Amino acid sequence: MSNILAFSNALLRCEPYIVAVGLLFLAMAPLTLLGLALDDRTISAVPVWLKPLKFQLSLAVHMLTIALALGTLDRSVRQAWGVKVILLILLAMSVFETGWITLQGARGLPSHFAADAFDVAIYALMGIGATLIVLSTALLGVLILRYPGYGVPQLVSRAVGTGLIISGVTGLVTGWAIAENGGAVVGGTGVAGLALPLFGWSGTDGDLRVAHFVGLHAAQCLPLLGLALNTWKPQTAVPAILVIALLWSAATLGLLIQALAGQPFISLV
Template structure:
């Protein structure tokens, strides 16, 4: 990958994620019925994937000055979220939707602000992909990146739905039994499902497009099917139905 800054940052996040996973076995420090270290593990791995994905995609942008700015925007803003999540995990406290005390409120508000700014900056990168006329990559790949960026940004802001409820579970309080690792609720609706799949449109739509699309129409179909699927998981969650009931 040409973007060394995000490549090495992704490696740092990967190592941090592995460290959190080890801590989940050594010192579970349970929060809402699951090891408190699982959440920072997931966010570290997700951030590593985000960094590597955007680092790879942005090599096709001609405005590398904006790419450099985005690199540090991603590093500073997402590191802020990860550090605060790790800090709360070490205290045995929830990080998101924490209203227990002034510290919890401040931490949650800071994370929400950092992620909002980051996704707005990502939306700007999407604009650069749409306004640039020529790319040193296939038309199918670039079009898939453009559409995946739109879906990713849209469902990133679905996080505001969780923020308005101050929880991610619909039909019950947070903390019920969940699926392994992802911890999505097995009995009630969980807004994290649509958030997860929406965010990872950034990887899945371009991969599917490169593998099976023969033209831009095929890319549109792939993106529409994926968007419909993620929207279905969102509606399902708001109806208090679990993604998978076990």
């Protein structure tokens, strides 16, 4: 019951404009799905609407996660100008990334690693935007650990703050790895090779998107695991979530090393 009350209180403290942007991204997804069903254009054998759909859903989940996480931050800190600036940057960069990727999908052009001079310039800005998003996420995690909200259980603040930090740091490292590699796939077959259903990860070569995905979603999974632990073994929940955080980080690093070695997450050959 205490977990439910803590969750409900956090929902009530959500920032409405963060929620609104998250819901906007969700509202875009059905139209993108329609495009995916009706438009047979591809970029490097990948449907043009697939990447916009992934980013819309991913950033929708991220925005709603941030909105909920802010409910665990001390109210006075949450209202400080510094946090408002962080949130403004996070929102602006998320709207820019989602909007540009969706526009490029509609144009049938790549949003990443483009050849056109203008698109290359925008891609550079996207790199800056993505970096600011993950850094903002990690910084909010630090603030939540340092200034938990009044009445927020220690487990909740630890799980939420640690999850955001891991998400931000691993998102930054794996994102840079993708950029430095010139794409997500490490190996000779490339994106035209066999891919895992739904995710699109390469089944023949290393794919940096696996580590990127796992690292980023620490923001959602750690709080959920923490709440489950608190229900099952509340006396060990707080130290256990720290152990899980270390294991999660190690797993992300392991997946990154696997991909850089050119080995697929799951081999389809």
